[in-house]
Amino acid sequence: MNHSILNRITNTGIVWTAIISIPLNAIIFFALRDSEFFEPRLVSPILSIIVLIVALARNWIPLKVKAWTYVVLIFLAGCFSLLLGLIDMASLWFILAIIYTIIISRGREALFVFGVSMLMVLSVGGLMMLKTSCIPLDYQFQNCQFACVAVRILHFFLAGLLIHYILKTFITALRAEMEEKIVARQRLIDAIVETEEQERKRIASDLHDGLGPTISAMNLHFQAYVDAGETQKLQIQEKLQGIMKDAMSAVSRISHNISPHVLERHGLVAALEHFLAPLQKSNQVGIEFQHAGLDRFDTKRELALYRCITELIQNTLKHSQASTISIALYHAGGQIHLQYFDNGVGFNMSSLSNGTGMGIVNIQNRVKTLSGDILWESSPGQGARVQIHCPEQGPL
Numbered sequence: 001m002n003h004s005i006l007n008r009i010t011n012t013g014i015v016w017t018a019i020i021s022i023p024l025n026a027i028i029f030f031a032l033r034d035s036e037f038f039e040p041r042l043v044s045p046i047l048s049i050i051v052l053i054v055a056l057a058r059n060w061i062p063l064k065v066k067a068w069t070y071v072v073l074i075f076l077a078g079c080f081s082l083l084l085g086l087i088d089m090a091s092l093w094f095i096l097a098i099i100y101t102i103i104i105s106r107g108r109e110a111l112f113v114f115g116v117s118m119l120m121v122l123s124v125g126g127l128m129m130l131k132t133s134c135i136p137l138d139y140q141f142q143n144c145q146f147a148c149v150a151v152r153i154l155h156f157f158l159a160g161l162l163i164h165y166i167l168k169t170f171i172t173a174l175r176a177e178m179e180e181k182i183v184a185r186q187r188l189i190d191a192i193v194e195t196e197e198q199e200r201k202r203i204a205s206d207l208h209d210g211l212g213p214t215i216s217a218m219n220l221h222f223q224a225y226v227d228a229g230e231t232q233k234l235q236i237q238e239k240l241q242g243i244m245k246d247a248m249s250a251v252s253r254i255s256h257n258i259s260p261h262v263l264e265r266h267g268l269v270a271a272l273e274h275f276l277a278p279l280q281k282s283n284q285v286g287i288e289f290q291h292a293g294l295d296r297f298d299t300k301r302e303l304a305l306y307r308c309i310t311e312l313i314q315n316t317l318k319h320s321q322a323s324t325i326s327i328a329l330y331h332a333g334g335q336i337h338l339q340y341f342d343n344g345v346g347f348n349m350s351s352l353s354n355g356t357g358m359g360i361v362n363i364q365n366r367v368k369t370l371s372g373d374i375l376w377e378s379s380p381g382q383g384a385r386v387q388i389h390c391p392e393q394g395p396l
Contacts, residue, residue, distance in 0.1 A: 003063060005173045006104060010067050011058050013100075013162050017073070018055035020157070021048045028084070043080055047073065067104045071097055071113070078117065082124045091121060092159035099163060103170055214247045268302040269294055269329070275310060285317065286324040294331050297392050304366045305329075305338065305390070311363050312340050312386060320344025320384065331392065336372075338388040346378040 025044040054061070054069055061069070078093030094117035101110040221240045228236055263271035269291045276287050296302070309327065316322050322344030329338050360376075363386075367374045372390025 005169065006067065007063050009103070009166055009169050010063065010070055012165065014051065014055045014058055014066075014070055016162060016165075017070075018048075018051045021051050024048075043083070047076060047080065067100075071101055071104070074100065075113065075117070079120065082120060085124075087121060087125055089159070090124075092163070094121070096159050096163050096166075099166060103166065214243060218243045218247060263302055263306055264299060267296040268306055271302075271306055272309060272327075272329075275306075275313075279313070279317075285322060287313075288324070288326045290326075290328045290330075292330045294329055294336075297336070301336075301370060301390070301392075304370050305336065305388075308363050308366050308388060309338065309340070311366075316342045316344060316384075320346070322383065334392050336388075336390050336392055338386075340386040340388075341383065343383045346380050346382045346384050348378075348380060 025048040028044045051073055054066070054073070058066060074093055074097040078090045078097065081087075081090035081093060094113075098110050098114050098117065101113050218240065221236055221243060225233055225236045225240060262274045272289065272291075276289055279285065280287050309329075313325065316325055320342050322342035324343050326341040327339070329336070331337070364374060367388055367390065370390035372388055374389075375387040376384070377386075378384040
């Protein structure tokens with residue numbers, strides 16, 4: 001459970017217990033004034049003092065210590081109720097202790113609390129049925145019916161109120177968490193659909209703006225070749241062959257962007273080197289690519305990281321006016337780590353909060369599908385630094 005909710009439940013429970021324990025323990029103390037046993041009379045005020053101290057210091061006690069202290073106090077309240085012979089009230093306290101232990105612990109502690117509580121209730125119940133004189137205390141409740149009724153009412157009110165509050169808060173928090181997950185899942189689905197739509201538009205743009213004019217030029221040159229005389233055909237033929245090579249390169253580039261075959265066959269590092277090779281030859285920007293000891297991993301994960309890196313590079317080329325790009329990709333501690341840096345003009349970090357600009361949405365959505373984290377660092381004139389960390393294995 002969320003720590004803030006658990007802390008709120010614990011603090012509220014402790015405060016309510018402290019407030020109601022004052023009249024409750026006062027009644028019990030005076031009801032036992034005629035008992036032949038003196039020491040048990042001190043249990044009630046001691047418990048009350050401890051609860052008051054914990055309530056006053058609740059904001060300074062670590063949550064884990066405070067939660068388990070509260071479990072112990074609830075359990076002791078049940079034990080004291082058994083000492084008074086109030087099995088029904090003791091059962092309420094034990095049930096509360098079990099419920100609260102289930103909430104604060106994922107182990108078998110709740111089962112242990114249940115086992116001990118059950119053993120104690122059975123033991124005391126058996127002794128009472130056998131009319132053993134030491135259980136319950138000889139406090140002569142038949143002479144103080146008012147105290148008996150008041151104690152039962154206050155016990156039931158406090159334990160019942162706490163059980164209701166804890167369960168209601170827990171269920172409300174659980175529903176809110178489920179709703180948040182549903183909303184987050186829907187946002188992720190919408191983002192994936194939007195990313196796919198942008199990919200389709202980019203492919204359509206590549207076909208229309210890149211391959212389309214090339215094919216048109218090829219058609220014009222072919223028609224010119226057909227109509228040309230023998231002396232001009234050789235020159236047109238050379239141009240036509242150049243245009244055909246450009247068309248083949250465009251088809252190869254578009255095909256690689258859609259489904260990089262190099263990645264599928266040889267892995268992420270080889271695919272990135274293949275993508276970076278023409279950029280490094282063009283001298284458009286200096287690119288440094290480091291990949292220390294990175295082996296192959298899940299192909300879908302490799303593809304998602306490949307898309308993130310190529311998107312970052314394309315954003316740098318389009319928007320940053322950078323002269324150098326540095327990429328470091330490595331594996332450590334079951335995580336894949338990417339560090340990306342360019343020395344361009346940078347961008348305003350406010351674009352991250354509104355999810356606009358420079359392909360940020362595409363990159364963030366892909367990192368989400370990797371169950372990873374992304375850290376952006378940039379400011380106008382200071383370049384951009386991006387760090388991505390994602391598990392090597394896991395669902396996508």
